[in-house]
Amino acid sequence: MAAPQDSVDFARANQSHADIRDAVRDLCTRFPDSYWRESDRQREYPEAFVKALTDAGWLAALIPEQYGGSGLGITEASIILEEIQRAGGNGGACHAQMYTMGTVLRHGSAAQKAHYLPRIASGELRLQAFGVTEPGSGTDTTSLKTTAVRKGDRYVVNGQKVFTSRVQHSDLMLLLARTTPRDQVQKKSQGLSVFLVELGDAYDKGFSVTPIDTLMNHETNQVFFDEFEIPAASLIGEEGKGFRYILDGMNAERILIAAECIGDGYWFTERATRYAGERVIFDRPIGQNQGVQFPIARAYCNVRAADLMRYEAARLFDAGEACGEEANMAKMLAADASWEAANACVQTHGGYGFAREFDIERKFRETRLYQVAPVSTNLILSYIGEHVLGLPRSY
Numbered sequence: 001m002a003a004p005q006d007s008v009d010f011a012r013a014n015q016s017h018a019d020i021r022d023a024v025r026d027l028c029t030r031f032p033d034s035y036w037r038e039s040d041r042q043r044e045y046p047e048a049f050v051k052a053l054t055d056a057g058w059l060a061a062l063i064p065e066q067y068g069g070s071g072l073g074i075t076e077a078s079i080i081l082e083e084i085q086r087a088g089g090n091g092g093a094c095h096a097q098m099y100t101m102g103t104v105l106r107h108g109s110a111a112q113k114a115h116y117l118p119r120i121a122s123g124e125l126r127l128q129a130f131g132v133t134e135p136g137s138g139t140d141t142t143s144l145k146t147t148a149v150r151k152g153d154r155y156v157v158n159g160q161k162v163f164t165s166r167v168q169h170s171d172l173m174l175l176l177a178r179t180t181p182r183d184q185v186q187k188k189s190q191g192l193s194v195f196l197v198e199l200g201d202a203y204d205k206g207f208s209v210t211p212i213d214t215l216m217n218h219e220t221n222q223v224f225f226d227e228f229e230i231p232a233a234s235l236i237g238e239e240g241k242g243f244r245y246i247l248d249g250m251n252a253e254r255i256l257i258a259a260e261c262i263g264d265g266y267w268f269t270e271r272a273t274r275y276a277g278e279r280v281i282f283d284r285p286i287g288q289n290q291g292v293q294f295p296i297a298r299a300y301c302n303v304r305a306a307d308l309m310r311y312e313a314a315r316l317f318d319a320g321e322a323c324g325e326e327a328n329m330a331k332m333l334a335a336d337a338s339w340e341a342a343n344a345c346v347q348t349h350g351g352y353g354f355a356r357e358f359d360i361e362r363k364f365r366e367t368r369l370y371q372v373a374p375v376s377t378n379l380i381l382s383y384i385g386e387h388v389l390g391l392p393r394s395y
């Protein structure tokens with residue numbers, strides 16, 4: 001008796017996924033290749049796209065309905081981001097809102113959630129920025145040096161962040177800072193705290209930003225705090241537990257970035273396949289040569305395989321089960337697959353792969369990021385080696 005009901009549920013789930021894909025694709029048709037090419041050339045933030053995505057409610061997918069969001073799961077959220085990439089866009093302009101708000105949702109007070117989440121869901125406030133990485137600590141997050149010292153009803157923040165993305169287009173920033181000096185805690189992961197910082201008038205009060213010019217169009221910055229005061233009420237959860245809260249959000253981040261890479265991977269293999277079928281050299285389509293076919297076919301296989309791991313990670317996440325292993329593997333496999341597909345696509349296009357009007361060089365630059373951020377391939381392998389395989393800790 002169970003099977004038919006399961007099939008009905010399965011069909012329903014797939015139907016709604018297909019509906020999400022159709023709706024996001026439809027929105028993306030308003031932002032064709034030329035839109036992304038031009039914003040890349042001008043190094044402009046894709047404001048119109050982010051606004052359209054927000055107005056349509058897609059960035060509030062993971063916010064529960066009681067706070068004005070759509071209360072969808074990570075599977076659905078990942079499909080939204082995948083479709084943006086698959087349409088040739090770049091969700092890196094806004095993807096962080098989907099996972100940063102999870103920290104507020106899971107660890108914020110009732111008052112913080114009631115105040116911020118409906119405003120984030122409606123688009124009144126953007127929570128696009130998170131400041132974790134620092135120049136002196138990099139991957140070694142818990143060695144960060146930015147401090148937040150409690151003084152009465154305020155915290156005074158001093159220090160510096162680097163690669164803080166989208167902060168100039170965000171109203172709020174999630175900040176990780178040290179609240180207890182390193183020599184007063186047993187483990188260096190202790191004594192770090194998360195704050196939800198309102199950026200409205202911050203620029204007049206010791207908060208400053210210097211943009212970093214990067215390989216691709218990605219608004220990212222150095223951020224400086226000089227005796228910058230924030231209300232004590234900006235603290236999320238308990239003081240000193242912030243590193244744990246940031247870790248809690250990482251599986252969602254990994255799954256969503258994996259989905260973006262999968263969208264990129266499909267985009268590259270589709271473009272490569274189309275071009276290989278159309279381009280005639282030596283009186284035949286170049287795709288008739290197996291030397292051209294095989295790299296595309298191999299990349300496609302790897303994108304499909306990574307896609308399965310992404311769905312498995314998302315399924316576990318949505319079921320509330322442990323998914324660190326699968327989320328990490330999905331992110332690495334998807335980033336590798338999209339990079340392989342990007343290379344195959346450039347190679348298939350020969351010289352035209354380098355011409356801006358084909359958009360391939362742009363997507364090639366964009367997808368390269370995911371070998372490094374938000375977590376590098378080495379760090380994922382290190383996680384699998386130590387936490388899954390039980391090999392000795394290396395750092």
Ligand SMILES: Cc1cc2nc3c(=O)[nH]c(=O)nc-3n(C[C@H](O)[C@H](O)[C@H](O)COP(=O)(O)OP(=O)(O)OC[C@H]3O[C@@H](n4cnc5c(N)ncnc54)[C@H](O)[C@@H]3O)c2cc1C
Pocket residue numbers: 129130131132133134137138139140162163164165166214218220369372373374375376377378379382394395
């Ligand atoms: C465009 C862009 C946007 C970003 N956006 C944000 C953001 O919004 N917020 C934020 O907080 N951060 C952001 N980051 C930062 C990103 O998460 C870091 O760049 C990344 O975590 C690596 O840190 P790092 O650059 O200091 O490299 P490092 O830590 O200096 O590492 C350099 C290289 O060495 C490798 N390595 C280091 N230690 C080991 C080890 N023990 N074993 C093996 N390999 C090792 C790393 O894998 C890496 O390849 C962004 C980065 C970029 C490029």
